Amino acid sequence: MGRAGLKRLVIEDYLGLRARIYGGERAILVEVTPPGADPQERLAELAALAWTAGVHVVGTALQRRDRPDPATYIGKGKVAEVLELARRHGADTLIFGVELSPAQARNLEEFTGLKIIDRSQLILDIFALHAGTKEAALAVELAQLQYLLPRLRGWGKALSDPGGIVGTMGPGETRLEQSRRAIRRRIQALERELKEAARAREIRRAKRRRFGPPEVALVGYTNSGKSTLFNALTRGGALVADQLFATLDTKVRRTLLPDGRMALVTDTVGFIRDLPPQLIPAFHATLEAVREADLLLFVIDAASPAASLQLAVVRHVVFTQILKPEDPRPPVVYVLNKLDLLTTPEAWRRAETLLGEAQPGILLSAKTGENVDELRKLMAELLPHKAPALTRYH
Ligand SMILES: Nc1nc2c(ncn2[C@@H]2O[C@H](COP(=O)(O)OP(=O)(O)OP(=O)(O)O)[C@@H](O)[C@H]2O)c(=O)[nH]1
Ligand SMILES: [Mg+2]
Structure with a gap:
């Protein structure tokens, strides 16, 4: 699959539909604080991140928690409470101040029907928004794909269905496997390009440091x-x-x-x-x-x-x-x-x-x-x- 093909897949099944910030979302911030940390400080930082990404924050929810619930991070009762809050404020997105596992993000999405963004994705999206040079853009694309790879299954059932395009896949290969392979190839290409850029910079720096x-x-x-x-x-x-x-x-x-x-x-x-x-x-x-x-x-x-x-x-x-x-x-x-x-x-x-x-x-x-x-x-x-x-x- 070429670059355009990969882009299309990524856009259809992940970045374009669900777990990505585009600005203009109406979001509830969900901050989870371990004992000893200051919830207001963490919430303030999460709000600043959301603001930077262009999100309209319509409500906040806090939970103190030592160990995350394996299925939903915040536990079922809290999910129901947050969902109610989201309905009241007409929110379409939940932004979590922690990193969710791929399974937690998927479960939360299924339970609530809302777009689920975790802190890592939010930061990745801000980086993507601000990448101004070619090298920064390549580095951010690499980071996005590495984040995406283990989560690919979660976003959209279409990906795990066997594909219908004859001749493009080996026997038994699903679209999910196909996209994973394409993403891995793109990751390798990006790593090569970034290594080159680093080498060129290294040569410039060595000269500068000497003289x-x-x-x-x-x-x-x-x-x-x-x-x-x-x-x-x-x-x-x-x-x-x-x-x-x-x-x-x-x-x-x-x-x-x-x-x-x-x-x-x-x-x-x-x-x-x-x-x-x-x-x-x-x-x-x-x-x-x-x-x-x-x-x-x-x-x-x-x-x-x-x-x-x-x-x-x-x-x-x-x-x-x-x-x-x-x-x-x-x-x-x-x-x-x-x-x-x-x-x-x-x-x-x-x-x-x-x-x-x-x-x-x-x-x-x-x-x-x-x-x-x-x-x-x-x-x-x-x-x-x-x-x-x-x-x-x-
Ligand atoms: N009042 C006041 N504001 C400052 C001062 N220095 C920076 N700021 C403000 O703080 C904000 C961030 O400043 P930047 O210089 O962009 O900060 P930075 O550390 O480069 O931030 P990033 O590149 O986003 O990591 C801007 O709104 C600045 O105007 C200062 O001495 N006094
Ligand atoms: Mg700066």
């Missing part, structure tokens, strides 16, 4: 203000938006440090808790930028009540998932951003406590520019001096 200025990578939770800071440091024209995952490609620009040195600054893709694992390859360029940085700026939204949680996610991802034990550990500056939004004594106290734990750190506003020059000074202090390229040849 170029020191490198600084901006990392942080999504919506923390990385692109805004990138622009403040470089006048770089990166897209700034009050959306999650506005940036899906790394961007590199120069900046001038107060000691007269030039540095390269990289804007990267934001992190989020429990990122769908299929999306890790989409972060390839970000991972490289972090691994090869001479200095990391951890950007934190100091005005968010979830700031310390978000910082914990970023630290975890960078220090346990991105940097390998053998990688050198670059120095870190903790940038507590959105200083201009700290308008209550409580917000100040929280930010100051955080600053006490995140050192060396600085409070600034990327938006107003307050303290950005202080950050430049810190960067100049902490960036290692690279030997000028030519001295290598003497």
Whole structure:
């Protein structure tokens, strides 16, 4: 089956009909919190994700739960309650703040007759919406297909019926098997293409690292203000938006440090808790930028009540998932951003406590520019001096 054929199948049986966000849905958010987690914070993040995807949220439901119900995640009683809520508000979609197993999604769909979206699918759809370059689009398509493969059976009975097209299938092969095979082939092709792109980037980077200025990578939770800071440091024209995952490609620009040195600054893709694992390859360029940085700026939204949680996610991802034990550990500056939004004594106290734990750190506003020059000074202090390229040849 060619690309067009696969597209048609995918569109008919999965992406086009059921489990995908197109914007304009009327949805109930269903958030399930394990003991110890703050349900309101999780719900707020889920709402921001839904908003970014263009969904109209008409109601919310919360459940505290330790272990998911194997059949429906939230249990039958709660399903009935949510369904009633959906009917009352004329909702056509349920968005779950957790990852559902393929069977749970299928059961929920059958019980409710509504479109079922889980948190991973929601994030995947936002990535698909925001992919602006060819490489980002390929990485997102790969992630979508990997997510789709184990769920294929669930969406539409048509797929598991033996197909009627003579000569296109081996004996006994069902349309389901046929589509699975086509998807696997497409996955392999995408992996090859992405490997090529990574190799080309690697060659460019190797040259730059040998001869170029020191490198600084901006990392942080999504919506923390990385692109805004990138622009403040470089006048770089990166897209700034009050959306999650506005940036899906790394961007590199120069900046001038107060000691007269030039540095390269990289804007990267934001992190989020429990990122769908299929999306890790989409972060390839970000991972490289972090691994090869001479200095990391951890950007934190100091005005968010979830700031310390978000910082914990970023630290975890960078220090346990991105940097390998053998990688050198670059120095870190903790940038507590959105200083201009700290308008209550409580917000100040929280930010100051955080600053006490995140050192060396600085409070600034990327938006107003307050303290950005202080950050430049810190960067100049902490960036290692690279030997000028030519001295290598003497
Ligand atoms: N008030 C205030 N808003 C800020 C500040 N920095 C960023 N913002 C706002 O925060 C939102 C997110 O900013 P971005 O720079 O796009 O954040 P990001 O970290 O690049 O986000 P992603 O690319 O989506 O991961 C935008 O609405 C910005 O205008 C700041 O210092 N103060
Ligand atoms: Mg950004």
